[in-house]
Amino acid sequence: MEPQHVLYCGVCTMPLEFCEFSGTQEKCREWLKDNHEELYEEIYEVQTLTEKLETTTVTGEGDGKSDRTFVKDKSxxxxxxxxxxxxxxxxSKVMIKRVERTKRKRITIIHGLEIFDVDLxxxxxxxxxxxxxxxxxxxNNQNQDEIVVQGDFSDEVLELIMANWPHVPEENVECVDEKKEKKKK
Structure with a gap:
């Protein structure tokens, strides 16, 4: 038994049969027409024929176009x-803060990773x-989740984020050094 080859859409990254559920139907159709014309004709030309048959057999007011416009509006x-x-x-930005605690102790705080769908x-x-x-x-004080790492690892955290979550753009990651102000006597 041969393994089955599945072609994934270049727009929604789903198998071609599921593009209609992605919400980007028009872009998916255009991508398929540009890249795989024979599959486009096979999938969408057959659909348009069945849609025409359905609209001619629909009885009542209209020709069934209102349903299709509703789907287009929704998509x-x-x-x-x-x-x-x-x-x-x-x-949005991912903030990596290096905060000085007491004497030479530091912690590293990472804030904003949840925006990029990272499980904190x-x-x-x-x-x-x-x-x-x-x-x-x-x-934190704004009631938002952040990761607190004990130690000064701000540079290593940046490298680790880039290695493990490549969908986080490097230009959106910002490193900040926050120091405590010394009290004057």
């Missing part, structure tokens, strides 16, 4: 929502195992 809204989320992701608990465990120190997920 356009979903597509716009996905674009807004993507813009928000690309404009798994990331904290990865940091703890990699650096052989304590790392946990905690809430």
């Amino acid at each position: 356009a809204k979903l597509e716009a929502k996905l674009e807004r989320e993507n813009k928000k992701k690309m404009s 608990k798994k990331a904290a465990k990865l940091f703890a195992n990699k650096f052989a120190c304590g790392a946990s997920v905690a809430k």
Whole structure:
């Protein structure tokens, strides 16, 4: 028995049969037409013929086009929502702070990874195992989750983020050094 070859869409990254559920149907169709014209004709030309048969057999008011426009409107809204989320992701920053505690003790705080769909608990465990120190997920003053790593690992954390989560753009990662102000007597 031969292994089956599955072609994935270049737009929604789903198998071609599931492109209609992705919300980017029009872009998926264009991509398929540009890259695999024979498959496009096989999949979508057959669909358009069956749609025509359905619209001619539908009785009542209209010819069934209102249903298709509703699906197009819904997919356009979903597509716009996905674009807004993507813009928000690309404009957000991942902050790596090095905070000085007492004397020469420091901690490293990583904030903003959850925006890029990174599981914070798994990331904290990865940091703890990699650096052989304590790392946990905690809430900050704004009630947002952040990872607190015991020790000064800001440079190593940046390299580890780039290695394990390549979908986080490097230009969106910012390192900050936060020092305590010394009290004057």
